[in-house]
Amino acid sequence: MGLLSTFVLYSIVLIMSIAFNDQKSKAVANWLLLGVGMTVIQIALGGITRLTGSGLSITEWDIVTGTLPPMSEAQWQELFTKYKTTPQFQLLNFDFTLTNFKFIFFWEWFHRLWARTIGMVFAIGFFYFIIKKYFKPSMIKPLVVLFLLGALQGAIGWIMVASGLEGDAVYVKPTRLALHFIFALGLLSYTYWFALSLKANAINTSSVSIEAQNKLVRIRQWAWVIMVILFFQLIYGALMAGHKAANVASTWPRINGQWIPAGLTSKDGLFLNAVNNTIWIHFVHRGLAYILLALIVYWTLQMKKLRANSFWTKVKMLPIVLVGIQVLLGVLTVLSSVHIVPGVWSGFEWFAQIHQLVGMLLLLSVVNIIYATKEIK
Numbered sequence: 001m002g003l004l005s006t007f008v009l010y011s012i013v014l015i016m017s018i019a020f021n022d023q024k025s026k027a028v029a030n031w032l033l034l035g036v037g038m039t040v041i042q043i044a045l046g047g048i049t050r051l052t053g054s055g056l057s058i059t060e061w062d063i064v065t066g067t068l069p070p071m072s073e074a075q076w077q078e079l080f081t082k083y084k085t086t087p088q089f090q091l092l093n094f095d096f097t098l099t100n101f102k103f104i105f106f107w108e109w110f111h112r113l114w115a116r117t118i119g120m121v122f123a124i125g126f127f128y129f130i131i132k133k134y135f136k137p138s139m140i141k142p143l144v145v146l147f148l149l150g151a152l153q154g155a156i157g158w159i160m161v162a163s164g165l166e167g168d169a170v171y172v173k174p175t176r177l178a179l180h181f182i183f184a185l186g187l188l189s190y191t192y193w194f195a196l197s198l199k200a201n202a203i204n205t206s207s208v209s210i211e212a213q214n215k216l217v218r219i220r221q222w223a224w225v226i227m228v229i230l231f232f233q234l235i236y237g238a239l240m241a242g243h244k245a246a247n248v249a250s251t252w253p254r255i256n257g258q259w260i261p262a263g264l265t266s267k268d269g270l271f272l273n274a275v276n277n278t279i280w281i282h283f284v285h286r287g288l289a290y291i292l293l294a295l296i297v298y299w300t301l302q303m304k305k306l307r308a309n310s311f312w313t314k315v316k317m318l319p320i321v322l323v324g325i326q327v328l329l330g331v332l333t334v335l336s337s338v339h340i341v342p343g344v345w346s347g348f349e350w351f352a353q354i355h356q357l358v359g360m361l362l363l364l365s366v367v368n369i370i371y372a373t374k375e376i377k
Contacts, residue, residue, distance in 0.1 A: 024134040025198045031125045032195035038118045039188045040360055045111045046184070047356045050241055051349045053342075054104035055172055056088045056164045058112070067116060069109055076102065092170040100343075115154065122150070142194045149187045156180050174242025175275055181238040182231070188360065189367050196371045203308045205375050212306055213376060219306070220373040222299045226292065226319075227366050233288040234359060240285050245278040246352070247337035255283060289327055296323045303369070315368035322362040329355040 049055050059082045070076045080101045083089050089096060126143070129135050135143070160180045164172040205213055240246060249255040263279045266272070273280055300320040307313070333351040340348050 024132075025136070028129060028134055028139065029195045029199035031129070032191055032198070034125075035118065035122060036188060036192050036195060036364075038114070038121065039184070039191065040357070042111070042114050042118060043181070043184050043188070043360060044353065044357055045107070045114055046181070047241075047353050049107045049111045050177070051352060052104060052107050052345070053088075053093075053171070054107035054111075055161060056086055057083055057101065057104040057108045058161075059083060059086060059165060061158050061161075067113065069105075079105065086165055087168050088164065088170045091168060115157075119150065122147070139198075142190075142197075146187075146191060146194065149183075149190060153180070153183050153187055156183050172242070174239050177242040178235050178238035178275075182235055185234060185360065185363060189363060192364055192367055193371060196368070200311045200371065201309055202374045203312055203372055203376065208306075208308055212308075215302065215306055216308075216373050216376040219299065219302055220370065220376055222295070222302070223366060223369045223373065226295055226299065227370065229288060229292055229295070230363060230366060233285065233292060234363065236281055236285040236288065237356070237359060239275060239281045241352070241356075243276075243278045243281060245282045245285075246334055246348070247340060248278045249282050250334055250338040252331050252334055255279075255286070286330075289330055293323055293327050296320055308372070311368075312372050315365065315372060318365040318368065319362065322358055322365050326355065326358045326362055329358060 058079070070079055076098060080098055083101060083105075093100070156176075157180055160172050160176040163169065163176045203216065208216070249261065251257065255261040261279055261283060264277070264283060265280070266277050268276060274284075275281075296319050300317065303316040306316075329351055333348065333355050336346075336348040336351055339346065
């Protein structure tokens with residue numbers, strides 16, 4: 001199916017393409033950046049859906065009919081009746097009224113609606129640029145990958161939701177939440193890279209000295225090291241959220257009075273301990289944060305010394321600013337977790353939500369540096 005899609009799209013665009021200029025590429029880039037912004041909002045909505053416990057309120061995946069919310073009292077009652085069959089209602093929210101249900105329904109419905117809106121924006125933009133002959137043949141493969149990643153993300157989202165509708169689950173499985181989150185970030189990063197390739201200039205090797213090129217090689221190597229660590233940090237952030245592990249240790253800087261807390265290992269085996277043991281997850285998430293902070297401070301000191309093009313000037317200081325904010329938000333999230341009140345949005349929820357948002361921006365700031373140095377070998 002992927003090869004067929006590639007062939008069809010490539011044929012259409014190749015036939016309809018004539019001449020191109022920078023303005024056309026910039027228009028496509030702006031369309032992609034609109035998608036990046038909408039994806040950031042979508043991931044944020046996913047965070048709100050999780051924090052409000054709304055993710056299991058819609059028990060079916062109706063791609064077309066699910067676009068509209070219930071329009072009558074009878075429809076609301078029908079959906080509420082379906083929700084009552086879920087483990088979440090029977091084991092956790094058994095005292096919910098229809099008013100309570102409407103609240104959690106809204107966030108899950110809006111999360112899905114926004115995903116559909118993103119799909120429409122991309123589809124309309126795609127056909128518009130086809131008609132206007134804005135696409136270059138070199139854009140076809142990234143576009144196909146982009147659409148396939150979007151479809152895959154939707155499928156993973158439903159697999160995640162389905163994991164909370166069976167057995168004695170009152171929430172989705174944390175591992176599937178982490179998978180959904182990390183694929184969303186992959187889609188976000190890929191779209192952003194595609195937009196950068198059309199709009200931003202990487203550092204030209206001929207524009208800098210040999211000494212500067214050697215330094216840029218090391219900066220690029222460190223960028224990939226940081227990206228790998230950040231990848232695992234974001235996964236553990238999702239596991240923290242899925243297991244609601246923030247308040248297993250609502251103290252800082254030590255974890256429940258210890259630098260190395262008790263209970264880091266279990267009898268479940270290495271993998272299950274790594275993804276299910278809440279104190280281990282909490283410990284690793286904090287530890288990786290400190291490692292990232294130290295590495296990015298060192299990394300930024302190296303980048304600060306180098307001068308290159310305007311894009312480099314704009315982006316080289318972003319990682320250090322964002323990682324500092326992110327660590328502060330992480331501390332505030334942990335400390336405020338002691339005041340969590342189920343069903344009430346307060347300080348913890350605000351800190352957790354902004355913490356997730358800044359994490360996404362930190363990821364994109366590292367993508368900036370990798371892109372800026374892509375010509376450096």
